[in-house]
Amino acid sequence: MTESMLAQSTAAPVDGSWTYREILQQPASLLETQRGLEADRARIEAFLAPLLAQSALRVVLTGAGTSAFIGESLAPWLSKTLGRGVEAISTTDIVSAPDLMLRADEPTLLVSFGRSGSSPESKAAVELADARVATVHHLIITCNPEGDLAGAQGDNSCVVVLPEETHDRGFAMTSSFTAMTYAALAIFTGIAAMAPRAERISAGVADMLARAEADVGLLAGRGFERVVYLGSGVFKGLSREAALKLMELSDGAIVTAFDTPMGFRHGPKTIVTAETLVVVFVSNDRLTRRYDLDIVEELRADGRAGAVLAIAARPVDGRSIVMQGMDGADDVDLLFPYVVPAQLFGLKVSLALGLTPDRPNASGMVNRVVQGVRIHAPNA
Known part of the structure; x- marks a missing residue:
């Protein structure tokens, strides 16, 4: 990130909201995301290449809310690009109906998206996949190095943490949506090949x-x-x-x-x-x-x-x-x-409407990181 871009991303928001700043920072945060992926390219590709070489591998893109819509946006394109079925299944669907969403005997790459990486469903979906799928690997793309997903390190996982500024402080996900979408696109398309496209997209x-x-x-x-x-x-x-x-x-x-x-x-x-x-x-x-x-x-x-x-x-x-x-x-x-x-x-x-964009729901009925979710043990 250039000094001018960094100054823009750390200056006080014009309208007093983090949301506005995080919308405006996206040209810079997308380029910063590409640079971070390039620096981590060897590790990511070493994890992914042998998995994608398996013709029977099932690829599932997952998340909740906006993070789920990343998968819904990318799945049709990645299916065409990779020449294999790529499915978008929300964590909320995996957690509430694991018998319908997970296949025990099908090797699976679960790609989890999470801004905070700490919603209850995110962690539960990973745990259910580990417990119910014989051969499962996790590619985790998150904006928060302190979140539960970022801590899901293991022999069968690869955690990609995006630049700090993409961990949106506003309630609504904006630069976190574009950064995680871009990261997945670059990882599956080829990080080096995406460099010129990153400039055009930005x-x-x-x-x-x-x-x-x-x-x-x-x-x-x-x-x-x-x-x-x-x-x-x-x-x-x-x-x-x-x-x-x-x-x-x-x-x-x-x-x-x-x-x-x-x-x-x-x-x-x-x-x-x-x-x-x-x-x-x-x-x-x-x-x-x-x-x-x-x-x-x-x-x-x-x-x-x-x-x-x-x-x-x-x-x-x-x-x-x-x-x-x-x-x-x-x-x-x-x-x-x-x-x-x-x-x-x-x-x-x-x-x-006279609302505060960073916290439009003043009553607290909904929150930046979802609350009030009870995770029930399957078949209990």
Whole structure:
């Protein structure tokens, strides 16, 4: 991290919130994540290479909440890239129904994501996998060196701790989401090969930060009652993360939903009213993009939604935020800049509602690290 970037990441937040600072630091924190992976490359690759050489290896991406949506975003792309099935299964599903989620006789690599790494489900999922799967290995990606996941060292595990600044202090995960997503993408794609892409991704995030803030600020001021995020392929998981971000930062005041553009027509479209904002993440893939633009055109022609916003890397007619410099990028690389408008919109809505973004739920009903979870012994 350069001195100027470090100064930005340690200076007092402009609006008084850690959340805002952590959104703004992402161009720098992504590059810092790449540098950390390069320094640790030999150890990570020595752990992973023999596992991926096993054709029967089952790869499961897991986490809870935002950490689960990392897996949902990456799984389709990694399945294609690795030429094997990669599944996204939340820790909450593993813990509550281990008999359905774990396979005793199938060699498994459990990839665990955790900002704090201390949620009860994170630790329990690792322990259940160890107890119920004959041959299991753990790749743990976390932002907290003091968390339970970071302490899960063993012969069958590899723990990757990301830069300190990615351990977000705000309630809503922002730079921790992009850093852990990037780390997994780089580890499975090839850390050295990701270096030039890291620069482009970082620049794309910086461009989106500069381009999107004013637009989402205006939209936040319109007081929408409902917001829907739509995305195809890797953007389905991103849509779920975007919907959660707004729900969290608005303290549940805004009804949020997510779907794919094609799936949205099959009933969920009835959510659209004059007080609804629909946001569509537009793919760079030639075929997928056509379907994404179809729903944008359809929603605008319906004239029912309060607003329809397209987020894209190539020009789109009508109201849109079009970033520069990534018109030829793979969709998986667009995950990082595309999440920025959703993060900023959630922040702006939180402020417009008179909430404190770092702790939007003042009652303590929900917390930065989940509380109140009882882990029950299976078959007890």
